[in-house]
Amino acid sequence: MKRMLILLFCFFTLQISAQTDAENLKQIFSNSLTNGMSYQWLDHLSNQIGGRLSGSLNAEKAVQYTKEELEKLGLDNVWLQPVMVPRWVRGAPEFAYIETSPGQTTNVNICALGGSVATPNGGVKAKVIEVNSYTDLEALGTDKIKGKIVFINRPMQADLINTFEAYGGCSSERYRGAAEAAKYGAVGTIVRSLNLRLDDYPHTGSMSYGDLPVNQRIPSAAISTNDAELLSGMLALDKDINFFFSQSCKQLADVQSYNVIGEITGSEFPNEIIVVGGHLDSWDLGDGSHDDGAGVVQSMDVLRLLKESGIRPKRTIRAVLFMNEENGLRGGRKYAEVAKSKKENHVFALESDSGGFTPRGFSFDCSEAMLAKVQSWRPLFKPYLIHFFEKGYSGADIGPLKEEGLVLAGLRPDSQRYFDHHHAANDTFEHVNKRELELGAASMTALVYLIDAYGTQTISNTEELRD
Amino acid sequence: MKRMLILLFCFFTLQISAQTDAENLKQIFSNSLTNGMSYQWLDHLSNQIGGRLSGSLNAEKAVQYTKEELEKLGLDNVWLQPVMVPRWVRGAPEFAYIETSPGQTTNVNICALGGSVATPNGGVKAKVIEVNSYTDLEALGTDKIKGKIVFINRPMQADLINTFEAYGGCSSERYRGAAEAAKYGAVGTIVRSLNLRLDDYPHTGSMSYGDLPVNQRIPSAAISTNDAELLSGMLALDKDINFFFSQSCKQLADVQSYNVIGEITGSEFPNEIIVVGGHLDSWDLGDGSHDDGAGVVQSMDVLRLLKESGIRPKRTIRAVLFMNEENGLRGGRKYAEVAKSKKENHVFALESDSGGFTPRGFSFDCSEAMLAKVQSWRPLFKPYLIHFFEKGYSGADIGPLKEEGLVLAGLRPDSQRYFDHHHAANDTFEHVNKRELELGAASMTALVYLIDAYGTQTISNTEELRD
Incomplete structure (x- = not known):
């Protein structure tokens, strides 16, 4: 009888939790589509600033702009992480x-x-x-x-x-x-x-x-x-x-630049860090809307959408806007170096650097057990037509963080149009669709929400075999 | 022992058949992406002809052009089906x-x-x-x-x-x-x-x-x-x-127009007809590239891709380019009327009228058993990121064909950008991505191929219950 009661209790708890997750995801997606900031931020980055090649004045403007916008969100911490970057000019x-x-x-x-x-x-x-x-x-x-x-x-x-x-x-x-x-x-x-x-x-x-x-x-x-x-x-x-x-063209001396970082401190496990990021620099021919203005504004919107949806994360959620992905990866390397020196415990990192197109899902650099855990969330993502959860590449900027136990992931938007614009003069704002961008921000927020709620612990292979 | 042999035989036959299906789908998709005609046909329809409002000279040009292009494919039959259409002018x-x-x-x-x-x-x-x-x-x-x-x-x-x-x-x-x-x-x-x-x-x-x-x-x-x-x-x-x-604007007297039809006669069941179609008419403000030039050229390409891939269908595969979907549905009604009067046996009809964007799957107007049959083909579609197989709307033009036992379906492309262009002056060729259009044509061909190969018969509910 006692066992039956425990089972019933577990059953109802799971039911309630599943309902809450579905409701939270609905709120996240609705909020992004009706009240998202991604498109407005991208408009500024693309049309008021423009191409943001590392070491350029525009890159510096983008650092200041995104820092100011993150500060408006009422986060727990916003800071600049110094990094020297190469400066190549056309x-x-x-x-x-x-x-x-x-x-x-x-x-x-x-x-x-x-x-x-x-x-x-x-x-x-x-x-x-x-x-x-x-x-x-x-x-x-x-x-x-x-x-x-x-x-x-x-x-x-x-x-x-x-x-x-x-x-x-x-x-x-x-x-x-x-x-x-x-x-x-x-x-x-x-x-x-x-x-x-x-x-x-x-x-x-x-x-x-x-x-x-x-x-x-x-x-x-x-x-x-x-x-x-x-x-x-x-x-x-x-x-x-x-x-x-x-x-x-020529290569000039390295110049001072920054990664821009904002975070919400975790309510239960503040030392477990979840990173979501994109890169702030771009090539100079277009305005870098898809590569990677989209990833930048979506990462910022993850923090905003969590706050707006009244979700108080258990773990620390950190948006990192990396500098110099395109021609040096100095920002990604610096971030990992600092994290290591501070002995920070990163549990999950998600990068958006594949364009602001309709999201199809995510690719994961993780164990089979963790992939299975993520795949068990498929039903929650189905209403949003997010269907792709496979092993694969995560992202260049978060790559240097890689270590045993850290789960890395990459947003996978529809890829058909991406190379029409990639690194060219037509990587511009008018080729980004507002809804597609917002669906990407919401998908990232939903995944971060679920990872925060359920963690990255899995039954180890040994335990599975013992069963 | 005999039973064992039969089982083994069935097992290997299924294995071989599954391999052949996967190979055929690969060939269809490769052919469409490297050698497709959809984009070239759409270029002509959009840029050489333009908007094709029912009863207009452009609509008549589109009838002649698509008939000629179908004739070049070496089909078994190509013909025009007369239909009187309304003529409204702006x-x-x-x-x-x-x-x-x-x-x-x-x-x-x-x-x-x-x-x-x-x-x-x-x-x-x-x-x-x-x-x-x-x-x-x-x-x-x-x-x-x-x-x-x-x-x-x-x-x-x-x-x-x-x-x-x-x-x-x-x-x-x-x-x-x-x-x-x-x-x-x-x-x-x-x-x-x-x-x-x-x-x-x-x-x-x-x-x-x-x-x-x-x-x-x-x-x-x-x-x-x-x-x-x-x-x-x-x-x-x-x-x-x-x-x-x-x-x-004003409404003028009805004028003569046509549905354009081309078919490959089935090798085993020529009287079982599979229809694939889109509508040839469009609104007049843009050039009707997404609505529904895309569906027209994709339907034409289904026939071409089957032939190019060396697939000889068992059933008759018919591409129908319907006239007057936008302001009268006369073409769809006429086609169904003629089919009925000739006692033609239609087993499956698929319409593409939701834009030439990346295909996500299909919606079906059919029995639960038939849906389950289609869903069993998911693994074959997975390499092409086609994941959506649900009950739902098929298409306006094929709607009048509806009768007991006929399976209706609609291509479901990504819908986020569709209403940016729908019925407006910016429904134009440059907003169609070649690969997205070609992936749609290939997806339609793949579904038609599988329906032709395995038919639309299912175990009835009664039989399922008996099991």
């Missing part, structure tokens, strides 16, 4: 053309890759050798490459459903292409933009020379997908055409 | 303003609702009475309404996740508003656009006077959401402001 607009015969030129759209050196004054003009990947260079060797511009024309694979997978299949061409081509005496590299669409926007992004000596570094630029097709077509007709490009 | 651009005092006017953005009468020559100017719904009119009565313009300012409910549900909560204001207001002596109605976003586009759509005598009909227009907010705000300050609008 300089004058890049210029490039294909020359089919002397005086016969066709202009094409390029942009310098982040971290690239400038061309010599007056630009560089040379014959072109087209490859599908930097891994093709070794077979060609110095004989065929020396003195030429290497054109890496590797299209993203269109039949992959997850466009980030297609990105992963090409991103090292952009990152390593110039360093590899320089080894064989190339005078520059032109890389096909990482864009699944055919259009005229060149897409920038970080590149590295690795340990290549400074005097061997060659300029590297991205070319729009339309112009990559054009150049490839022209080369098929005549291998002897010339390509010209000029760019005046 | 006439000169509408014009409207708010007059706060004589000579003090603010222009606002309106458009005539489809089916509305014109204003008197020179327009109509009157005081305004604002209501949240036409159902509020009875309580106000003739005293307060006579001689005034009724302004129905009912916002779509923002916290509904499915935006079609929010649309459903307001659409009868647009459809019935004028007929109801006329009963109380109103001289016109202005209806808030059915748009979840605040912007300057007025959204048209069908309205009806019901059985109201011709001489009692009053003009009805939609006002943009921004201007609805403005008008409401001005009315709150001063109830005596005037509103002026002029429109010169």
Whole structure:
């Protein structure tokens, strides 16, 4: 009889708790869709500030703006975490053309890759050798490459459903292409933009020379997908055409910047920290609305939505707006370094850095048992069409926090449009849909709420086996 | 032993069949994403033809174009099915303003609702009475309404996740508003656009006077959401402001048009017909890319993708491009009438008329047993992030086919952006993403493939109970 009563008690407690969770999620989503701040904050970041390249005045303005907005929320703590960041500047607009015969030129759209050196004054003009990947260079060797511009024309694979997978299949061409081509005496590299669409926007992004000596570094630029097709077509007709490009970008000395942090102190376990974040810096061509203004304002809104919904978290919920994800990851590394030195106990970290599109779910870097625990919450997310809960990548900024027991996660919005805008001049506010952004903020808040309520403890594998 | 062998045989047959299904779906999706025709067809429909209001020259061009394109696919039959359609024309651009005092006017953005009468020559100017719904009119009565313009300012409910549900909560204001207001002596109605976003586009759509005598009909227009907010705000300050609008739309005599039909004859059960369709007509303000150029080209691509993937369907697969969904549904009714008179056996009908956005799944008008059968295919759809398989609305054009045993379904794309464009001047090609459109075509093809392979027969409830 006593056992029966206990069972009944558990049953009703669970029922009540399940009801409360469903109600809280409903409140979170309603609040976000009717009263959310994400869109208004993003409007300011995008349209009043604009692109926020690390070390720029705009990046500094974004630090001040988001700090002030977090302070208005009545959080328990808001502070700036100092971090030195690299400062790379684009300089004058890049210029490039294909020359089919002397005086016969066709202009094409390029942009310098982040971290690239400038061309010599007056630009560089040379014959072109087209490859599908930097891994093709070794077979060609110095004989065929020396003195030429290497054109890496590797299209993203269109039949992959997850466009980030297609990105992963090409991103090292952009990152390593110039360093590899320089080894064989190339005078520059032109890389096909990482864009699944055919259009005229060149897409920038970080590149590295690795340990290549400074005097061997060659300029590297991205070319729009339309112009990559054009150049490839022209080369098929005549291998002897010339390509010209000029760019005046340069790397300056590191400058002082900040991660922006705000938190609600946990009512029961204040030392258990849940992080939710995005990155405050962006590339300079657009206004960084999707990458990653969206993640920034959604992370801020997680704190606001919890407060607005009258939820008092048991654990400390901290929004971290990381600086310098794009070209250095200094903010993410600094945050982890400080956390370690202070022996802070991080239990969960969630990053939004995949665009402000309709959320589909989350990917998790965690144990099978923890994944199963999260998947048991599926019914709570179903009314919001959040259906994706799988193992996978979390986020660059929270990556350095990784340690045994910490659960990492990434918001997974619909990915089909993301690379139309990623790192390009059309990553702008008008391509963000208000409702999609707000649904993302609400989904993140809902997951944080459930993680806070039920923790990240699971029955260990050993215990499961014993059962 | 014999029983064991039979079981083993069944097991391996199922395994092989499951593999083949997964492979066929992979081929369908890859083909659509790398080699699809939907986007190219939509480009022509949208940019070379444009808005395709029933009875217009553009609608006729769209009939001819889609017939020719279907003929190029090497189908077994392509034909036009004659249907008489209404012809309503917008006439000169509408014009409207708010007059706060004589000579003090603010222009606002309106458009005539489809089916509305014109204003008197020179327009109509009157005081305004604002209501949240036409159902509020009875309580106000003739005293307060006579001689005034009724302004129905009912916002779509923002916290509904499915935006079609929010649309459903307001659409009868647009459809019935004028007929109801006329009963109380109103001289016109202005209806808030059915748009979840605040912007300057007025959204048209069908309205009806019901059985109201011709001489009692009053003009009805939609006002943009921004201007609805403005008008409401001005009315709150001063109830005596005037509103002026002029429109010169009219209803002409019915004209000859067509449904466009193409089919692949079934190899085993040619008399069992599977229909996949969208509607060829659109409103006139934009180019009808999402509503419903997307559904048209996706339906055409279902036939092409089946052929390209080397799948020979057992049942007859028919693409039907319906005419006049927007303001009459004559095409849908005619198709059902002819099917009935020919005693055709339709087993499944699928409509795409919810925009060309990322597909999330399908809603079904069918038995529980059939839904369970479809839901058993979830694992096959999972790699494509198609997760929604629920009871629900199918589509307007296939609705008239409804009869016992016929399974009806609707493609359910992500709905967040749909009403930003629906029936407005910004329903245009550049708002359709190529991959999202192609994923929709592939999803439809995959469902049609599985329905063809496994039929729509289910174990009846009686048999289930017997088990």
